[in-house]
Amino acid sequence: MPLPDPAGRLLAALLAGAAGVLCFAPFDLFWLAPLPWLALFALLRRAPTPRQAAWTGFLFGLGFFVAGVSWIFVSLSVFGGMPWWLAGPATLLFCAAMALYPALAGWTFKRWQPAGFWRQALFYAALIAAVDWLRSWIFTGFPWLAIGYTQAPPSPLAGFAPLIGVFGLSLLVALSGATLLRWRLGLPLLAALVAIGFGLRQIEWTTAEGEPVSVALIQGNIPQDMKFRPESFIRTLTLYRDLIAANPAQLTLLPETALPAFIDHLPVDYLDELKTLASRQGGDLILGTLTGVPGGTYFNSAVSLGSSPSQVYSKSHLVPFGEFIPAGFAWFMAQANIPLSAFSAGPEQQTPLAVSGRHVAVNICYEDVFGDEIIRALPQAGILANLSNTAWFGRSLAQPQHLQIARMRAAETGRPMLRATNTGMTAIIDARGNLVAALPAFETGVLRGEVRAHTGSTPFGQAGNPLFLGLLAISLLLACRLGRKKA
Incomplete structure (x- = not known):
């Protein structure tokens, strides 16, 4: 597949981010959730430099948040009485601030991209989940549209929620998407996660x-x-x-x-x-x-x-x-x-x-x-x-x-x-x-x-996010042999 030009890559990132909102309510296309993050993974691997990867992540995030939380404009302008010419830029600026999180993930991925497909997939998934979690507490937090919410019931992956919570599900969705880039590897992994999640859904934790x-x-x-x-x-x-x-x-x-x-x-x-x-x-x-x-x-x-x-x-x-x-x-x-x-x-x-x-x-x-x-x-x-x-x-x-x-x-x-x-x-x-x-x-x-x-x-009810953070740390340890070799 030929390397897209920078403008084409950035446009693809913007559109893929906007499409990611379809995985959330009210559209509820939870089965589609791995695909937008597959697209981002593919684009980041092809970015020539960390700077280009950061811009790719930023445009992905901008499309994602503008499509997903444009209701902030409604609250400021329609009901808050703020002039549209101020409410519009304020909403766009907020979405741009939220897009800095996937931009950080993109830059970090490219800066320390490990060798080997599996390590890259693990590293990418860990970074995507990490910035979802960071977004939940920095500056009082805004975890709205964390990727894991796409897997709320009736998704079979909701079976993992009592164990690792919504950010753990973010990691699983991102990992599923990344591995689908090589479908002979990704499809069995996704099938295994669905089967395990379905089995976990049968457990009565409380x-x-x-x-x-x-x-x-x-x-x-x-x-x-x-x-x-x-x-x-x-x-x-x-x-x-x-x-x-x-x-x-x-x-x-x-x-x-x-x-x-x-x-x-x-x-x-x-x-x-x-x-x-x-x-x-x-x-x-x-x-x-x-x-x-x-x-x-x-x-x-x-x-x-x-x-x-x-x-x-x-x-x-x-x-x-x-x-x-x-x-x-x-x-x-x-x-x-x-x-x-x-x-x-x-x-x-x-x-x-x-x-x-x-x-x-x-x-x-x-x-x-x-x-x-x-x-x-x-x-x-x-x-x-x-x-x-x-x-x-x-x-x-x-x-x-x-x-x-x-x-x-x-x-x-x-x-x-x-x-x-x-x-x-x-x-x-x-x-x-x-x-x-x-x-x-x-x-x-x-x-x-x-x-x-x-x-x-539930395990999450007892411990909260430390279980997810432990899984995140394991993923990073398995993924990272620091270096910049590109596969």
Whole structure:
């Protein structure tokens, strides 16, 4: 195969990166996932210098992130009120910053490219997984679209999730893609991984305990541009009260900031009424609201009301620019109209909420992207619950992508996940990561069902990412005989 010219190689990288988004929700072409990273591997091997390899990785990443997280523009411009001429470049700049991670992988691969095809494939896969992991914590982290999410259930490779988590799956996908460059080697490896993953899917890592708990997950579908308007406040309170009253359950969940006011400022008789409604079956309600002091220290919180003593969980991993303003960027946020963008972070370690006779680990919106943080509540928590408001992102890829992330968290931990969202996607996910039921997006409704708490731990739930990091280290040791010989 002739060596493509530099422009052709860079264009191919850009298109391959954009195509990689098809492997994620809502397209769910998980079986296609090795191919975009096969294309990147082939292009990097043919790059003549580390600099050219870095540009190849950068263009791949740029295509990938522009196609996959363009909903950031929606949040900044459509709902954040930022002028399009500033929101557009800001979104592109963010995607370019994220593209630096595959650029780093490309440069490193070419700089120390080992001899031999198998060593090259291992080295490449380890680097791709490593930059996925680095992206999860540098500058507070943005692990959205980590490659391993493509293998959330129903992919048979999801069987590896309870062992090595999403970043371990990133390594397996990248390795599968690289080895497919020589299909006589790659196809048997991929078949073996699928078979092993399918076998691992048959293992019950955790055990259901106690009787099922009836749940009602409420999707208010409050338009984002109306959510914080004073004239909509009473209508919002009435809507949620009526939906709760019409759907009795032992555990009721409302979305993130469902009641868009500080809880101490809500009418006392209204809160008493919610508590009475929640207590009808000896149950409890968890609602998203604000706690703290207006103009002072305040939190994005979940508060429980009902038969159990009232408890509070406050979001600990905040979203840059959406929930706090990084140093030096006040001028940038002044161009937008994002209310309550200076939250304080709650404690990293918080006790699961004891509600409805179960321990529920609440996380709010973006927090469930961080698997190593979700397991802090284990093994005490038997149920995971996510309260979200993705109305900020409109009718985009964000909502199905977020649901896919939640399914991975359930598969990693062996815990069911309940999702109550404002506009979608409200869902019940079982302890194996399978989608049990979901409401249509952008409709007002209540998802009713039953869930059982689970006990026990998966290997990932016990150790988190150190298992993946050990696998990463082994891959690098097997791959690396430092040198620059090109095969």
